[in-house]
Amino acid sequence: MTSGPSVSRTEQASRPSSARSPLGAEPSPARPPLGGEPDGAALPATPATPATPRSRVLVVEDDPDLCSAVCRYLRSCGFAVASATDGKAALAKLLKDEDAYDVVVLDLLLPGLGGIELCRQLRGAGCSVPIVMATALGALGDRISGLRGGADDYLVKPFSLEELSLRVQALARRGRSQPETVLEAGDLRLDLHNGSARRGGTDIDLTRRELQLLELFMRRPGLVLSREAIVRAVWGPGASISANLLDQHIAHLRQKVDRPFGRADIETLHRLGYRLRVASER
Numbered sequence: 001m002t003s004g005p006s007v008s009r010t011e012q013a014s015r016p017s018s019a020r021s022p023l024g025a026e027p028s029p030a031r032p033p034l035g036g037e038p039d040g041a042a043l044p045a046t047p048a049t050p051a052t053p054r055s056r057v058l059v060v061e062d063d064p065d066l067c068s069a070v071c072r073y074l075r076s077c078g079f080a081v082a083s084a085t086d087g088k089a090a091l092a093k094l095l096k097d098e099d100a101y102d103v104v105v106l107d108l109l110l111p112g113l114g115g116i117e118l119c120r121q122l123r124g125a126g127c128s129v130p131i132v133m134a135t136a137l138g139a140l141g142d143r144i145s146g147l148r149g150g151a152d153d154y155l156v157k158p159f160s161l162e163e164l165s166l167r168v169q170a171l172a173r174r175g176r177s178q179p180e181t182v183l184e185a186g187d188l189r190l191d192l193h194n195g196s197a198r199r200g201g202t203d204i205d206l207t208r209r210e211l212q213l214l215e216l217f218m219r220r221p222g223l224v225l226s227r228e229a230i231v232r233a234v235w236g237p238g239a240s241i242s243a244n245l246l247d248q249h250i251a252h253l254r255q256k257v258d259r260p261f262g263r264a265d266i267e268t269l270h271r272l273g274y275r276l277r278v279a280s281e282r
Helices: 064-076 087-096 115-124 140-148 161-174 208-219 227-234 243-257
Strands: 056-060 080-084 103-106 131-135 153-156 182-185 188-191 196-199 202-204 266-269 273-276
Touching: 056 064, 056 087, 064 080, 064 161, 080 087, 087 103, 087 115, 103 115, 103 161, 115 131, 115 140, 115 227, 131 140, 131 161, 140 153, 153 161, 182 208, 188 208, 208 227, 208 243, 208 273, 227 243, 227 273, 243 266
Parallel strands: 056 080, 056 103, 103 131, 131 153
Antiparallel strands: 182 188, 188 196, 196 202, 266 273
16 A cells, blocks of 8 residues: 655755755645645634634745645645744744644754744743654654654654654644643642642732743743743733833742742743743752
C-alpha cells in the first residue's frame, strides 16, 4: 500500500536559497484541494454550523517549496491552511488570536525566531494550541528539547505527508487540554474554582489580578516569563502596561505569597523577566 508522498531532508543549520533542492513533482492528491486561499492569507471564518468542520492549520516553514507542498497536501486532505515563513510572523499571528488555529506545524530552523523559542514564548503567554514540530533535527537531544519546549508531537524529516496529515488530524481531534483547576507548587496551592490560595495551612487573600499572575507562574514553574509575555497573558494582547506598573503588581504578589513565609520563590531575572522557582532550586 502506498504511504503517500514524502518530504525530503531539505533543512540544514544554514540554508541559503541556492542550496535548496527542488521538490520533485508531487503525486496528484486523492481528492482536489479544498479552498483557494493563498498560503499566506488569513483563514476564512468557520461557519457556525458547518456540515463537515475543517480543522485550521498554521504551517510555519521558511523553505518556500517545502511550505507550498505541505500546504497543498493538507488542503487536499480537507484542512483549512495558512502559513508563515519566519518565527516572528508566526508568533504575531498566534498571539493576535490563539483560537484562530487548531494545530501548528512548526519548523525549528526559522529566521527571526527559532522554533523552540517560539514554542516557549507561546506556552509562556498561555497559548495552548497543539504543536507538531516537523524538522530535520532528529537527534535525541533535539527531540527532547522540542518536547520540553512545549511541542505536543515531533516528526523528523524525511517524513510521509500522509503521516503528517494523520498526526495533525489526531492533534486536532484531541483538541486543547482542559486546564487544571487546582494547582500546586511545593506548599503553595491555588484553587481556581473558588479563587482561593494557601501556603502550607495559611490562607492568602489575593486580588483578581494577583490570582491571575499566580496562576500564570504556577502553570509554568521554573520557566522564565518575559514582561511582554506576562502582560499578554494577564492583561491581553495590545494592553498598554508599563514595566513599573507590572513590577508593582509582582511586588504586591510577593508580599503576600513569599515574604510572610520567609520565601523568595518569585524570582527576578535581570533583563529576562520573572519565574517561579521549582523546589529543586530552593
